[in-house]
Amino acid sequence: MQALQFDRFGSPDVIVLRDVPKPEPGPGQIRIAVRACGLNPADWAVVDGLLADRLPPLPRGLGFEVAGTVDALGEGVTGVEIGDGVFGPAAFDGPTAGAAEYALMAGWARIPDGVAAEQAAALPMAAETAWQALDDLGVQPGELLLVHGAGSTVGEAAVRLALHRGARVIATAGAARAAALEEIGARVTGYHDGMAERVAALAGGRVGRALDAAPTGGRIDRPGQASPAGGALPALIELTGDPDRVLTVSDFAAAAELGARVTHIEMRYERLDEFARLAGEGVLAVSVARTYPLDRIHEAAELSKSRRPGGKLMLAP
Numbered sequence: 001m002q003a004l005q006f007d008r009f010g011s012p013d014v015i016v017l018r019d020v021p022k023p024e025p026g027p028g029q030i031r032i033a034v035r036a037c038g039l040n041p042a043d044w045a046v047v048d049g050l051l052a053d054r055l056p057p058l059p060r061g062l063g064f065e066v067a068g069t070v071d072a073l074g075e076g077v078t079g080v081e082i083g084d085g086v087f088g089p090a091a092f093d094g095p096t097a098g099a100a101e102y103a104l105m106a107g108w109a110r111i112p113d114g115v116a117a118e119q120a121a122a123l124p125m126a127a128e129t130a131w132q133a134l135d136d137l138g139v140q141p142g143e144l145l146l147v148h149g150a151g152s153t154v155g156e157a158a159v160r161l162a163l164h165r166g167a168r169v170i171a172t173a174g175a176a177r178a179a180a181l182e183e184i185g186a187r188v189t190g191y192h193d194g195m196a197e198r199v200a201a202l203a204g205g206r207v208g209r210a211l212d213a214a215p216t217g218g219r220i221d222r223p224g225q226a227s228p229a230g231g232a233l234p235a236l237i238e239l240t241g242d243p244d245r246v247l248t249v250s251d252f253a254a255a256a257e258l259g260a261r262v263t264h265i266e267m268r269y270e271r272l273d274e275f276a277r278l279a280g281e282g283v284l285a286v287s288v289a290r291t292y293p294l295d296r297i298h299e300a301a302e303l304s305k306s307r308r309p310g311g312k313l314m315l316a317p
Contacts, residue, residue, distance in 0.1 A: 001019070001020060001021070001022050001100060001101035001102050002017055002018070002019060002020075002100065002101050002294060002317065003017070003018060003020050003061060003096040003099065003100030003101065003294075004016070004017055004018075004061065004062045004063070004096075004099040004100065004294055004297055004315075005018050005020070005059045005060065005061055005062070005095060005096065006047055006058070006059065006060060006062065007058045007059040007060075008058065009047065009048060009049040009052065010047070010048065011044075011047070011048070012044060012047060012297065012298055012301035012302075012305075013298065014047065015047065015062060015297050015298070015301070017294050017295050017297070020095065020096060020100075022102050023091075023094060023096055023102060023103070023104050024072075025072050025073065025074035025077075025104055026074050026075070026104075027074050027075040027076050028074055028075075028076055028077060028106055029074040029077070029091065029104050029105060029106050030070050030071075030072065030073055030074060030077055030080060030086070030104070030105050030108065031070075031071045031072040031073075031074075031102055031103070031104055031105075032066065032067075032068035032069055032070055032071055032086060032102065032103055032105060033068050033069045033071045033101065033102055034066050034067075034068040034098065034099075034100060034101060034102060034103050034317050035067055035068040035069065035117035035118075035121075035316065035317075036066065036067045036068070036117040036118040036120070036121035036122075036291070036314050036315070036316050037063040037065065037066045037090070037098040037099045037100075037103075037121060037314065037315040037316070037317075038063070038064070038065040038066070038098075038121045038122050038124075038125065038312055038313075038314055038315075039063070039300055039301075039304055039312075039313040039314065039315060040064060040065070040125050041215065041304070041305075042064060042125070043062055043063065043064065043304075044301065044304070044305060046060075046062075047062065055092070055093060056093055056094065059095050060095060060097070061090075061092070061094065061095060061096035061097030061098070061099065061100060062097055062098070062099040062297075063090055063097045063098025063099035063100070063103075063315065064089055064090060064092060064097070064098060064124075064125060064267075065087070065088070065089055065090065065098060065121055065122075065123075065124040065125055066087065066088070066089075066090045066098040066103050066105070066121055067085070067086070067087035067111060067117040067118070067120040067121035068085070068086070068087075068103070068117065069083060069084070069085055069086075070082050070083060070084045070085075070086060071102060080108070080110075084110060085110065085111040085117070085120075086105070086108040086109065086110055086111060087108065087109060087111050087117070087120035087121055087123065087124070087272075087276075088105055088107050088108035088109055088124055088269060088272050089105065089106075089107060089124055089267065089269050090103045090104065090105060091103070091104035091105060091106055099294060099297070099315050100294075100317065101317040107269050107272060108272065109272035109273045109275065109276040110276060111276070112276050112277070112279050112280030113280060114280065115276075115279050115280060118288045118291055118314050118316070119279070119285060119286070119288060120276075120279065121314060122153065122286040122287075122288055122312040122314065123157075123275050123279060123284065123286055124267075124269060124272065124275070125153075125267065126153040126154050126156070126157040126286045126312070127157050127161075127271070127275045127284060127286070128265065128267055128268075128269060128271065128275075129154045129157070129249055129263070129265050130154050130155075130157035130158035130161055130213070131157075131161060131271060132263055132265055132266075133154075133158060133211055133213070133247055133249050133263045133265075134158060134161055134162055134165070134211070136247060136261065136263045137209050137211055137245075137247040137261065137263075138209070139162055139165065139167050139208075139209055139211075140167070140208075141165060141166030141167060142166060142167070142168070143167050143168070143208040143209060144167070144168045144169075144170065144203055144207045144208045144209075145162050145167045145168065145169050145170070145207065145208060145209050145210070145211065146169075146170045146171075146172070146199060146203075146207040146209070146210040146211070146236065146239060146240075147159050147162070147169060147170070147171045147172070147186070147210075147211050147213055148172045148191065148210060148211065148212045148213065148214055148232050148236060149172065149173070149191065149212060149213040149214030149215065149232075150171030150172060150173045150177070150181055150186065150188070150213065151173035151174050151176065151177035151178075151181075151310075152213050152214065152215050153286045153287075153311065153312050154213045154249060155171070155173070155211075155213035155214075156177070156181070156285075156286055156287060157284065157286055158211055158213055159171050159181060159184065159186050160184060160283060160284055160285065161278075161283075161284065163184065163185045163186065164278070164283050164284075169185070169186040169187070170186065170187045170188075170189070170199055170202050170203060170207060171186040171187070171188045171189075172188070172189055172190065172191035172195055172199070173188055173190075173191065174190065174191070175190070176310055177287070177310075177311075178190075180287065187202050189202060191214075191232070195232075195235060196235040196238055196239055199239055200239060203239070206239060206240060206241050207239050207240055208240070208245065209240060209245045209246070209247075210236040210237075210239060210240050210245065210246045210247075211246075211247055211248075211249075212232055212233060212236060212246065212247065212248035212249065212250070212251055212260075213249055213250075214232060214250065214251070215250065215307050231254065232251075233246060233248060233251055233254045233255060233258050233260050234258065236260070237258060237260060243258055243259035243260045243261075244259070244260075244261060246260040246261065247260065247261040247262065247263060248260060248261075248262055248263075249262075249263050249265065286311070286312050287310075287311035287312060288311055288312045288313075288314055289309050289310040289311030289312060289313055290303070290309075290310075290311075290313055290314070291313075291314040291315070291316050292313070292314070292315055292316070293315070293316060293317075294315055294316075294317055297315065300313050300315065
């Protein structure tokens with residue numbers, strides 16, 4: 001089979017497409033024929049060396065989240081059959097991962113009727129991050145929430161989930177995503193100069209809580225790094241009046257300096273069936289911007305790292 005691998009750390013230029021053996025499912029695992037693999041900023045961080053001391057030796061695969069058709073069952077697997085459509089996290093502890101013709105999975109949910117494989121593969125990380133961030137922030141029904149960076153995959157998922165929970169939402173996003181966010185019930189304004197004043201006008205004063213879902217440009221912020229997320233936290237704190245009512249999923253350095261809250265996401269994927277249900281009902285969705293074949297990974301990486309992908313980027317073997 002063909003799979004993307006890297007055998008040294010660095011920029012996405014180190015990723016190559018190779019012919020490798022099919023992975024064999026172990027106990028509790030399934031193997032799928034991959035139909036779509038989502039790309040995330042975390043992919044480039046792992047290629048750059050993040051988690052290097054916690055994963056097996058190189059070479060290593062790329063791609064955390066996948067959707068496809070069940071191709072083989074490992075020992076002890078029940079409740080799923082060959083040919084079923086499933087989505088969820090790809091096993092990431094071997095020489096290949098999700099960006100391959102076949103991938104292993106230890107956790108999954110069925111793809112709902114009416115949901116395309118690309119849409120399903122776009123859900124796990126964005127939905128998990130948004131769900132956990134809303135829980136950590138303590139958003140309540142009827143409360144006014146500001147989602148900054150709502151045009152990102154996490155931001156869109158947060159808007160949708162917050163509205164589903166009964167919150168009122170003001171969102172900041174670029175022109176390309178504004179109409180879609182307004183259509184699902186958010187009030188939207190741009191995130192450029194004057195954002196705080198425009199949000200205050202929409203809110204009629206302060207907002208209850210604020211979530212910073214702005215992307216990091218392909219980097220995962222780590223303690224001690226300069227803030228990569230655009231410096232929005234001071235404005236969000238001003239709009240809420242309390243740094244404890246502001247949470248970021250990426251700008252950890254600025255949050256530490258300003259006293260805002262952070263979410264360190266633990267990707268346990270215990271809610272995949274709930275995400276599948278919400279996606280099937282049309283409540284939860286992540287916009288897919290473009291789908292690339294495996295051999296155009298460097299083009300996809302360049303767009304991803306530009307901070308302007310316009311939605312989720314996918315790979316399709």
